Each structure stands twice: as structure tokens, then as C-alpha cells.
Amino acid sequence: MALLSLANQTLPGERIATICRRAENAFVGAASGIMDQFVITNAQTHRALLLDCRSLQYDLPPLPPGTVVVVVDSMVKHSVAAGEYGDRRGEVDRGQAVLHRLNPHIELLRDATLDDLNAARSQMDDAAFHRCRHILTENERVMEMKDALARNDRPWIGKLLAEAHASFRDDFAASCPEVDALVEIAAETQGCIGARITGGGFGGCTVNLVDEPAAETFSSEVRRRYRERYGVEAKSYICEAVDGAVARAGKGSAA
Numbered sequence: 208m209a210l211l212s213l214a215n216q217t218l219p220g221e222r223i224a225t226i227c228r229r230a231e232n233a234f235v236g237a238a239s240g241i242m243d244q245f246v247i248t249n250a251q252t253h254r255a256l257l258l259d260c261r262s263l264q265y266d267l268p269p270l271p272p273g274t275v276v277v278v279v280d281s282m283v284k285h286s287v288a289a290g291e292y293g294d295r296r297g298e299v300d301r302g303q304a305v306l307h308r309l310n311p312h313i314e315l316l317r318d319a320t321l322d323d324l325n326a327a328r329s330q331m332d333d334a335a336f337h338r339c340r341h342i343l344t345e346n347e348r349v350m351e352m353k354d355a356l357a358r359n360d361r362p363w364i365g366k367l368l369a370e371a372h373a374s375f376r377d378d379f380a381a382s383c384p385e386v387d388a389l390v391e392i393a394a395e396t397q398g399c400i401g402a403r404i405t406g407g408g409f410g411g412c413t414v415n416l417v418d419e420p421a422a423e424t425f426s427s428e429v430r431r432r433y434r435e436r437y438g439v440e441a442k443s444y445i446c447e448a449v450d451g452a453v454a455r456a457g458k459g460s461a462a
Contacts, residue, residue: 208452220248220451221263238296239407250451257353261315268356270448271364274400275419277426279393279433280442281385283410292407295338295381302327302335316342334380341378345371361400364416368401369394381408385437389413392432398425 211217218226224244231239245265246256254267270276285292299316305327306313313319321343328336348367355363372390376382386404390413393402398421405414417425426443433441 221245223248225263238293246451248451248453250448252447252449254448255352255356257349261317266353268353269359270356271359271361271400271416273419274416275422276446276448277415277417277422277429278405278444278446279389279413279415279426279429280444281383281389281410281412281433282439282441283383283385285407285410291381291409295379295408298332298334298338299342302331302339305331305335306339317346319343337378337380341374344374344378348374365399365401368403368416372403375404375408379408383408383410385433385439386410386413388436389429389433389441392429393425396425396428396432397421 208223211223224241224247227244228239228241231237231244241260241263242258245258245263249265250256251267253270255270257266257268259265302324303313303316303319306316306319306323309327309330310319310323313323316339319339321340324336324339324343331339348371352364352367354360355367369390372382372387376387382404390402390404393399393413393415398418400416400418402413402415405412415425415429422445426445430441430443433439
């Protein structure tokens, strides 16, 4: 954004996100997707963002009124540039290759169904099967979440977040005990609608949808119980969804 502003130029948010992903993939060497880059450039206030990563078409379902997002940092560090994150990507690719071999119409994993995956289980290794199962069930949960947000169905939103974390933990095998504990503690703390891991996994943060009046108390209680369990002082951030970054051509600044 700073470079665009200095050059007195603008680019569509979709294009900026694509360039940023290329930088991460080709230069940094992280096999990342495009979600983070895309939401940074295309977000809107008080809304979630639903992205089709193939077409880059997106929707902006409303977040529940009177809620905030509390991010809690487990303080467990991880790197997406190497190690387990790359392993998971390779496992997914192996499963996808088997599905494509059995059915050429399945170009990407998203084209498959759970029935397709179960039928192919004997021809792929166990890790590939479970990683693919996480993604297919997560795709279904994402579409369910869009509908749940549209009707402000808070119990269902919480259920979907809990199921998403369990799938990431068990089928994708990319959580860690500390993050699991934060999700468990959050679910037992007043004001929490739902909680799950966020980011690349193997540490990092949880994202918690919380009633705004309870946010400060929620944050304090989660940090207290986490400290008692692990002797670690977690960090928490009370956040709200805001508009994405935009380059301001001709003004010498970016926001």
C-alpha cells in the first residue's frame, strides 16, 4: 500500500492479494493460500468475508450484532515457511492426486465429495485421507456458517466453530495442547459464542466470538486459567472487523 501510494497508483484488492501470495509462495517459500492477503485488502466493517479461492469471488456476511472478536495468543511460536505446515500441504496434494486419477473431473479437492473420498480411501495413505477429510468437511461448515451468520443463529455459529477446531485438531493434526486448552477454556467462559484455532496451526492464536459487554472479563478469565494451567502469560486482543487496507493515491500515505 505504501509503494502504491508513493507511485500515485491503485490496484484492485484482488490483484494486490494475488501479488502478495506470490511473494509468500515464491520468495519466502511458504506454501500459503490467499485468505489473509485477501481479507486485508477487501474486508468491510462489521462483516466476515467468505472467499472462493478459485474464482476469487467473495461475499461479506454480517457478524452478529453486539459482538467482538477476541484473539488470544498461546505464545507457542510456529513458522509456516517450513516443517509441519509444508507437510500438511504435501499430504493434501497426495490425496487430491489420487482423487483426480480416479475421476479426472476432480481437478481440485473442492470438486470432490465425501463419498468420493471414502471410495478412494484404500488407495491413499492414512494421513492424506484425514487431511482431505478435514478440508471437505470444513468447506461444508463454511457454507453453513454463511447461512448461520445471515440469520444470526448464535448457537449454530458456536457449534460450527467448535466442530471446525476439532476437525483441525484431529483430522488435520495441526493444533497443539496449549491452543486446544485455550479453546476449551473459552467454551466454558461466560460471553463466548464460539472459539477455534486460527492461522497456520502448530501454535499461534485462537479466535473467539464474544458478546461485547463480556469481552474484557472474558479476556481476563481466559488468560488467568491458561496461566494457571501452563504458567504462561497469554496475550489477548479485543478486535472488531474493519474496512480493508487501501492505497491513497496522491496523498503520500496509506491506511
